[in-house]
Amino acid sequence: MIKILVRVWLVLSLVAVCVATDASGYxxxxxxxxxxxGGFDYIVFDGSSNRLYVSHGTEVNVLDANSGKVLGNIENTPGVHGTAIVPNLHRGFVTDGGNATVTVFDANSLKTLKTISVDKDPDFVFYDPQTKRVFVCHGDAAEITAIDPEKEEVVGKITLGGGAEAAVVDGKGNGFVNLEELAEVANFDPRALTVKQKWPITxxxxxxxxxxxxxxxxxxxxxxxxxxxxxxxxxxxxxxxxxxxxxxxxxxxxxxxxxxxxxxxxxxxxxxxxxxxxxxxxxxxxxxxxxxxxxxxxxxxxxxxxxxxxxxxxxxxxxxxxxxxxxxxxxxxxxxxx
Missing domain, CATH: 2.130.10.10 (YVTN repeat-like/Quinoprotein amine dehydrogenase)
Incomplete structure (x- = not known):
């Protein structure tokens, strides 16, 4: 009887695993x-070009999203973390943690246009179409750097008081960023470049x-x-x-x-x-x-x-x-x- 119960339990467990694995259909x-x-970090999909920007070693590999064909590389990006694309300017911005810079490149030719010096540990990066700014999240520097993508220059910083991880904007004048060590979310103004409030993530x-x-x-x-x-x-x-x-x-x-x-x-x-x-x-x-x-x-x-x-x-x-x-x-x- 015990053996039968064990077998039934095993079958039910396997069924549960299969259901859990396949439930999403993906x-x-x-x-x-x-x-x-080499190591790797963020991968970014750009819908305007159907490309993948893949952080890898000291470069960004650019792939066709449908075929996987490597279209080229953005080189000399030491300690590379992330990539942000500004479609209307056909420019990209790469965070280089190894030398605290942001590499600006032409999204058509993949050639480097400029290198912008920033504070230490630039990591997550994204483009906000509402403010038309590129935002760079810093871990060790505990801040967000705002870059004007057309002028290719820093226009301001947001002091956070804690290391920044990923961030998002809502398109309604609010930004949100995870503060990793503090286990908090900082609500910031992406235009005024100020912190509105901080919330503990219970x-x-x-x-x-x-x-x-x-x-x-x-x-x-x-x-x-x-x-x-x-x-x-x-x-x-x-x-x-x-x-x-x-x-x-x-x-x-x-x-x-x-x-x-x-x-x-x-x-x-x-x-x-x-x-x-x-x-x-x-x-x-x-x-x-x-x-x-x-x-x-x-x-x-x-x-x-x-x-x-x-x-x-x-x-x-x-x-x-x-x-x-x-x-x-x-x-x-x-x-x-x-």
Whole structure:
């Protein structure tokens, strides 16, 4: 009898795993191999050109999003983190953490136009079409730098009091940025370059990825404490938290299907359904590849793109074990709905 019960339990467990895995209807359909070795960080999809900008080693690899063909590289970007594209100017801006600069490049030729010096640790970067500014989030410098993309120069800074991770804007005069060590969200004015207020992210430690539902005024915050926090963007109240995978780094929101995606280093993308403005439920995980924690979302085709590589042990630094990408294994995963 005990053996029968154990077998039934195992079958039910397997069914539950399958349901959780396939519930979202998404899976990895293709892998784009990318030459070169070295670490990797943000991956960015540009809908105006159907291109992927992939941070990799000391350069940005530029890929055709449909075929995976490498179209070229933006070189000499030491400690590269992220890329922001300004479509109407055909210019891109790359954060170089290794030498505290922002590389400006021509999006057509991929040639470097200028290098802008900024404060230390430039990381996440994005373009705000409302203010027509590029914003650079700094970790160690604990600030946001605003750049005029047409003049290619710094026009101001926002002092945050804590290291900045991902940021979003709502198109209505509000910006929001995760403060990683403080576990707070700073609400800032992207035009006046001032902090309006700060809110603690209740139930969250080490916030990283961030997405926004501008219509319903909800922020979706990926936390390294293995939860996604849902925050009211009008008052900072955390409405709920939902379990996600380990070492989340990016969050995306699909307003059409009411789905939130959180990409995790453990080889999963956690998928959460927005049942209503204040009701959220997990609908399972998409199985990807261990290390695939950075993600880009194509809102038109509903594709997800993730950077990943096989990992191997590296010599310890400061007595701490480290992992590094295995040479020749770097690729971009394409996740699509079936």
């Amino acid at each position: 899976k990895v359909t293709r892998k784009y191999p990318v030459p070169g070795d 139930g969250c430690k080490t916030p990283t990825g961030l997405a926004i539902d501008s219509t319903n005024r909800r922020l979706f915050i990926g936390c390294r404490s293995k939860v996604l926090a849902v925050m009211d963007a009008t008052n900072g109240k955390v409405i709920t938290t939902v379990p996600i995978g380990e070492r989340v780094d990016a969050v995306a929101f699909d307003p059409d299907d009411k789905l939130i995606f959180a990409s995790n280093w453990d080889g999963t993308v956690s998928v959460i359904h927005q049942k209503s403005v204040d009701e959220y439920e997990s609908v399972g995980d998409i199985q990807t590849q261990k290390s695939a924690k950075t993600m880009a979302f194509d809102a038109k085709t509903k594709r997800l793109f993730l950077s990943a590589a096989d990992m191997e042990s590296a010599p310890a630094a400061n007595g701490r074990a480290r992992m590094r990408p295995k040479p020749g294994t770097f690729n971009v995963l394409v996740v699509e709905r079936q």
